[in-house]
Amino acid sequence: MTSTIKRGVSLYSFQEEMFLGQMSVDDCVAFAASIGAKGIEILPEQNIPNFPDISDRDIAQWQEMMARHGTHLTCYDMFLDTKVRKDRLMSDDEQVASIRRDLILCNRFGIRNMRVLVFVRPDILERCVPYAEELDVHMGVEVHAPWHMEHVWILRTVEVADRLGTKHLGLLPDMGIFMKNYPPVFRDRFIRQGARPEVVQFILDQHAQKIMAEYTIYEVAVKMKGNKAEVAMAETLRHHPYANPRRIRDFIPYFRHIQAKFYEMDADCTDPTHAYEEVIYELVAGGWDGYLSSEYEGNRWVQDVQPVDSREQVRRQHVMFDRLIAKAQARIAAQPAG
Template structure:
């Protein structure tokens, strides 16, 4: 079967180079297009200096830039700061107003998918559905570790979407939920900071066996008398779940975009931690037609020892995507 999966990249992947002034936004767009990943996921609060005040001229400049490189927008990452005011949380009405603002800008930019932060309540999103339908923007709640596709909080959003019969509210999986193996880059960083190899090996083994994270944290902190760094490493297990990739097809109708999280790619273009070799076949089998959007977050784990090369890491991931999609199509 021929897959209709599309490929893209989140500008978040190049945060290191953009922060250091080594890459401009246009450099990132051009690079994505050059490796067959022309779909661009944007973070307006980070990538648009005058946000939220974006003029029609600025919108036109963005569209012209994308056109120059044969690229297009795929997703708008919204943020909702519920502590917008120092003395209190935002009211429900203020939250709805903020999301409406993002939906409008998303539509003006010609984007049809908006990433919703996971902590936004389903009842708040329900109030935003009429606006999303009017503007034809799909609101996808980010399924981010330690949550997973079948977590009760995520199912609440799906229940709202089903009850309303809307195609403009659903989910948006972050591939960090499919962490089958503990990332080698994590372990190496903790060891550089003072974690003993025998303790880090214990933590890796516990993760490999999928032991409940709280048990491992207790073992390291109490029984092994772990130091501060070792306990911190054990605590990362709270955000290192391995959800069942076979279930992704059941939820495919509820998402149109994927944040293809990864922390490192090997030289042979394989991911040592996240089970893409299981996820991609499940997506192809389901006939999913959305975009795999690279989200590289490995910079913070290696920047203390050598220069970050986000471009090479993203390139390797897309070589992997091409291979895995082709293999799944031929199966």
């Protein structure tokens, strides 16, 4: 079989360089195009200075930029700032109005996928489904660590989509839920902050054995009298589950887009942390045809000791994508028919 999985990049991947003024949005898009990542995921609140007052001219400029680089917009990352003022939260009606505003903007850009933050309540999204259907935008609830595909909160969204029979509400997996190994860049940063080697090794061993995070935190904080860096390292285990990659195929009907989270790529273009080989096999075998959208978040773990090179990190990830997709195709082709 020939996989139809496509490759893209979230502009969030270049947050370091854009913040420092080293790359413009156009630079980011040009780089993505140069490595064959033709799908561009945008964060309008970060990437468009006059958001939410986006004019037809603004949209035309984005469309011209996409045409010039041979790219296209694949996903719109919405945010829901539920704290309207210091003294109160958004009402339900205000939340629906905010999401509808984003759906309209998403449609105006010609984008058909909108990333919805995981904390948005399913009943709020149910009220937004008629707008999503009218505007032909898929609302994908971000399945972000420490949640996972089979978490009851995520399954509530699936239940709403099934009950309504809608194709415009579903999920948008973040690959951070497949953290198989503890990230070396996390480990090294905590060591630089004063974590003792023996405590670091204990945490790594606990993670490798998939010991429940609270046990590890207790051991480090109480029994080992952990310092601030050691306790912080142990506490990261709460937020980075290792979900079963084999279950992703069961949820393929509910998603159109994937945020391909990663913290670092080795020089041989492998990810030492996430179970990409297992996940990509399941996606290829399941016939998924959406976008793997790079989301590099390793900058904050290395910026204290070295210049961040988001472009090289993203390039390496796309080399890995090509290799793993081809490997999955060969593995499937070699399987006996039937």
